[in-house]
Amino acid sequence: MILPKSFYSSPTIKVAKELLGTFLVHQTAAGTTIGRIVETEAYLFRNDPACHAHRGKTKRNEVMFGSAGRSYVYFIYGMYHCFNVVTGKVGEGEAVLIRALEPIEGIDLMSKRRKNHNHIQLCNGPGKLVIAMGISREQNGLSLCRSPLKLFSRDSFLKYRENNSRRSIIATSRVGISTGTELPLRFYIAGNIFVSTYRKH
DNA sequence: GGTGGGATTAGCT
DNA sequence: GCTAATCCCACCA
Numbered sequence: 222m223i224l225p226k227s228f229y230s231s232p233t234i235k236v237a238k239e240l241l242g243t244f245l246v247h248q249t250a251a252g253t254t255i256g257r258i259v260e261t262e263a264y265l266f267r268n269d270p271a272c273h274a275h276r277g278k279t280k281r282n283e284v285m286f287g288s289a290g291r292s293y294v295y296f297i298y299g300m301y302h303c304f305n306v307v308t309g310k311v312g313e314g315e316a317v318l319i320r321a322l323e324p325i326e327g328i329d330l331m332s333k334r335r336k337n338h339n340h341i342q343l344c345n346g347p348g349k350l351v352i353a354m355g356i357s358r359e360q361n362g363l364s365l366c367r368s369p370l371k372l373f374s375r376d377s378f379l380k381y382r383e384n385n386s387r388r389s390i391i392a393t394s395r396v397g398i399s400t401g402t403e404l405p406l407r408f409y410i411a412g413n414i415f416v417s418t419y420r421k422h
Numbered sequence: 423g424g425t426g427g428g429a430t431t432a433g434c435t
Numbered sequence: 436g437c438t439a440a441t442c443c444c445a446c447c448a
């Protein structure tokens with residue numbers, strides 16, 4: 222089933238954890254791609270200097286201050302985009318950054334969009350998954366309940382259910398930020414090889 | 423195996 | 436002017 226708007230209105234940290242294992246689906250003219258979310262980061266309104274909303278509402282971050290369940294896409298480093306889900310209460314400016322997906326369907330299309338990249342590296346980073354899924358600033362502000370870009374619950378695609386259905390969640394510090402580095406707001410599925418910083422032990 | 427730098431631009435100070 | 440919720444490749448060991 223499609224995740225309802227109420228799913229996103231919960232406290233942001235809770236949503237960041239509950240998004241793990243859900244399915245991101247994007248239907249485009251070129252075809253449909255699906256990825257399972259395996260890594261997220263929470264960005265909070267209060268006491269979080271790394272959050273875009275920390276210094277108040279601007280043209281760029283205004284959708285973060287809107288209703289939960291919408292897409293927040295922004296441009297970064299002059300060449301990439303990052304995809305977020307708006308969460309929490311209206312007016313508080315919180316969101317969850319989607320950092321990695323396990324490719325599920327439309328692998329050929331993902332590979333074509335990403336150019337010469339192997340299966341493991343298709344969606345194992347926030348900039349990478351945006352390219353693989355065909356997401357751009359055109360999706361900024363859209364409802365994830367009603368647009369061609371949607372999120373489905375964990376049990377929506379039974380044929381892809383995980384072998385170990387009860388994997389644990391690891392919480393660590395977030396990636397690529399210079400402030401708020403001490404906060405344990407990055408979450409990923411333990412042992413999943415599609416996580417952005419996965420290393421063989 | 424690991425590290426360092428370049429690409430490229432919107433938004434903020 | 437400088438930095439940024441990134442990625443990739445060249446180079447060294």
